[in-house]
Amino acid sequence: MISLTDVSVTFPDGTVGLSDISLDVAPGEFICLVGPSGSGKTTLLRTIAGFISPSSGALSIAGAAMDGVPPEKRGLGMVFQQHAVWPHMNVFENVAYPLRRTGAFSAEAVSEALSLVGLDGFEKRSPASLSGGQRQRVALARAVVANPRVLLLDEALSALDEPLRDALRRDILALVRRQGLTTVHVTHDRSEALALADRVVVLSDGEVQQIGSPQEILTRPASALVASFMGDATVLPSGEAVMPADVVLSAVGSRRGIVQSVLFERTGYSITVLSEGLTFRAFTSERVSIGDEVGLEFQRVMGF
Template sequence: MTEQPAVRFDRVQVRYGAVTALDDFSLDVAAGETVALLGPSGSGKSTALKALAGFLTPSSGRVLLNGRDVTGLPPHRRGLGVVVQQYALFPHMTVAENVAFGLRARRSFSAKRVTDMLELVGLPGFGKRYPRELSGGQQQRVAIARALAIAPPVLLLDEPLSALDAQLRADLLEELRRLRDELPDVAMLYVTHDQTEALTLADRIAVMRDARLVDVDTAFDLYQQPPSSFTASFLGGANLLAGTVVSAGGLVRIGGVTLTASSADPLVEGADVRVAIRPHTLVVADDGLEATLTGLQWRGATFRLTCLVDGMAVHADVPSADGLPPVGSPIRLRLPATGAAVVAR
């Protein structure tokens, strides 16, 4: 007998009048799996989470939890843990009272459970403080502890780190990784527009655009062999260069340069294709693609070069600007020996 997924979206659609916020959305999340919904603003990712949480009712389709249709159930009867961007802590309650809120609502209060949850998120001894006495990262940890206190089978996280500064975001992302490992039976659905969060945390990534699911696969496979142009550019910021297949074995010519590129589908000699090449794999050299340097931006650890190749903007990330010609000058970009991928569509 096949085990039921912890979460199933079955052709879910959400409409607001003439506007479709989520269209024909189907996705399974297994128990213990972390799936990131990744996409730009307005792509439908938060709408999908709200449909699962019960904060809105789908116009059509079904939402199932462990095989049970919960499409029409109110949020409090779904038993899910929810963490949102702005913490949503009760300011008049202590940390311990916030964590215990769901337990008291279920009449299953346990002081030990509250203590255990605060230890789990790295806040032992913080129970008597109020939210105003905590940093943003600490408040978000309290929100996570509150969501986990009721032992939910599914934890929903809606842009939980976007309100934090860069260092807090990195620290809390590591905490979420640790929690994921310590809660092997809890399914997590993580909504984000940040590719680093998705790649760091998720077992699989569901890429969304214009209210629809575009691609879904493991984080590694989506990055290494993106199925679509949108995923290639959104996840990792790949350059998409026009090329021609030289041989079915994977040789592709871009401009006057031939390189080896992986492909999920069989290649046909002579076919025109698009090749995804990550900015960090390009090198400024004496040989390679002819280009014009049109922009130079310092990014701390690297310099981002913007170049024009056959009328198309191409980005390259290099460790140093030493020896680069002035903006507006010709330049050559050496393509990587490995790591390029033919985009299927």
């Protein structure tokens, strides 16, 4: 459905936004783009959308080259971080806008889109009377009302508080599965990416570091960078990495350290331990306190 081959983006000031990105997104696939700030994830999404033109390489959607094709001609639906609903239009008119713009208005299509996002009966409501989650549902309905080939989500959930964010996350996944929508989602939330994606694309400095299923990304990271970013791994001086799941407290552990932080997380405690200048994360059912000395053992050390 979406194909990028050796796509690079260099901005007018010489900054490299993307470097030789190759990615194929299958029809109906849900892809999440993640990476640290400045990694290129938003640049990649905006390139797919047509807001940024590649400096080199090829981009196609549904087999058609996108060279010179403006965003509104690409058959895309897009939802941004901010709710981006027009305050002077009621809910119905907000959702109807893309259809009126193309001369394909259908009241039935608007009603169906609102039903898909759980907003039946909200047609006459003003955006000012809606909650943040409801406004984001309006934006989602507007994005899917014209049956787009691809749905692009640009930090679409990051402005919402939990548990609303979790509820909308579930609803979006159910919606795209029912509709068979090919979806590309930019998020800074690693847990969200792992929960939603068929495949995760990890970016850093405008380059792809790894593409894989959530399980592959967590259990077989391609580099210390991926292990550190996605799994909170600690990179050892040897260049190897150890993930929190492989760090256990042991009274006879050969590595000693001092507990720096303790957070309760439902079934136990997430802790950080400073040892020999390195900080390790671990999970334990034992109650420990900041300042305690503990022993650590590594069940597995990953080499790259």
